[in-house]
Amino acid sequence: MRAFVLTAPGRYAVREVPAPVAAPGEVVVDVERVGVCGTDVEFFTGDMAYLHQGHSAYPMRLGHEWAGRVAAVGDGVDPAWFGRRVMGDTMLGCGTCRRCRRGDQHVCEKRQEVGVRGERPGALAEQLATPASSLHVLPDSVDAVLGALVEPGGNALRAARAAAPRPGDRALVLGPGTIGLLAAMFLRAAGAEVHLMGRTESSLAFARDLGFAHVYTDESIPDLPFDAVVDATNAAQLPALALELVEPAGRVVYIGLAGGPSRIDTRALVLKDVTAVGILSASPGLDATVRAYADGSVDPRPLVAATVTLEQAGPVLAGERPAGAGPGPKIHVDPRAG
Structure with missing residues (x-):
């Protein structure tokens, strides 16, 4: 599959990489939309603190604001997930420590963060593997644009x-x-x-x-x-x-x-x-954000100024405004385009 790979500060490539396989407890998602975040920009510039703290390292695959459809399920995962439209929590706790047992996996000391921390590849790719436990179902009224805005919305x-x-x-x-x-x-x-x-x-x-x-x-x-x-x-x-x-x-x-x-x-x-x-994480607010988008009480669509391809993601991270972009602050990537 095609994926955006950040190899060093300011250096990147769109590469053919092995497609993910759903490990036990995981699913593979066909990614439909990904938001470019300020955290991604900090990785692009090399300023992100995780790089200096040993939590992250190049090369890496960015992308933690995403929406897509489940394409495969691993062992131990309910087959009903197959085909569902979903977004996923960025914060993946270890599941066994005191914080995780208290429901605070988003501050787990050993947590992985999708596309951010702990060598967990991100969603700037055609497919993404992620634990089924991190998934949140998107109703029909929450399309891919809104789905990729659930994480920042949370x-x-x-x-x-x-x-x-x-x-x-x-x-x-x-x-x-x-x-x-x-x-x-x-x-x-x-x-x-x-x-x-x-x-x-x-x-x-x-x-x-x-x-x-x-x-x-x-x-x-x-x-x-x-x-x-x-x-x-x-x-x-x-x-x-x-x-x-x-x-x-x-x-x-x-x-x-x-x-x-x-x-x-x-x-x-x-x-x-x-x-x-x-406030660190969207985790405790994801379901309520989906509901707010679904019932129309909050409509963040105008925030998305443009949707670009994987090949165009690098210039966006470097601060370039896509041609014809609207006035909103958010840029989305469609990994299937181009």
């Missing part, structure tokens, strides 16, 4: 839930990228008055087009009480700003990761009686 849904908005609460999202906009959509669906802060006029204009009227740069944020602030950026200085802007007894949610340390003043956290929450 992260954003967890961030929105951590903000704990009550109807009429005012929530501020820092960063109108894919995760920030998805979090804003889930916050809006929960009844919050949503505000967004970004850096570029084009990103703010796109947010307005999605129906978010309250958008600002860091220089134009109004003096308003924000009951919750979600930091969905990679800017090291913004976690402190989130704490500064949130109302006393409010909540700050950190889902973005900076390249270097971010610092907050815990005295402000205590004296304002603020709840701070960190």
Whole structure:
């Protein structure tokens, strides 16, 4: 089969590689759509922390936001999985440690992450092998485009839930990228008055087009009480700003990761009686995200600016915008095209 292989920072090839075989407990999926994520870009540049911590190494196959159809099942897997349309959890715990037994496999110390950690090949390929236990069924109303948006959506849904908005609460999202906009959509669906802060006029204009009227740069944020602030950026200085802007007894949610340390003043956290929450993974939010997409309460389709081939994935990872791309922040790959 054809697969996108990252061989070193900035170096890649689309290669013919052996097709996967379903091991016991696993399935093989025909991949229909894959999202390109900021994590993938960090692997492309060589900046991803896992590379320096020994959790990942080149050559590697990227792709952890995916949707497809089960093409084969391994021993011990219910044959009913065959032919089902699915997406899969990125986080694959060992299944035996204390964290896994408590249902927290997404923070298992020995976890593999599809296309990210532990030599588990990703979905930028025509087929993917993955444990059947990681699968989530996609209903007919959730097509491949939406299916490949479930993983980032699960992260954003967890961030929105951590903000704990009550109807009429005012929530501020820092960063109108894919995760920030998805979090804003889930916050809006929960009844919050949503505000967004970004850096570029084009990103703010796109947010307005999605129906978010309250958008600002860091220089134009109004003096308003924000009951919750979600930091969905990679800017090291913004976690402190989130704490500064949130109302006393409010909540700050950190889902973005900076390249270097971010610092907050815990005295402000205590004296304002603020709840701070960190969000790592989509795992606990995947089923609820599928339901939200299926019932139309959240529609992330406009976020996808273009769909490209495996051969075009490298330039996208290098920062090139595909010809004719729309204004959205997300690029998808169709491994079957080209």
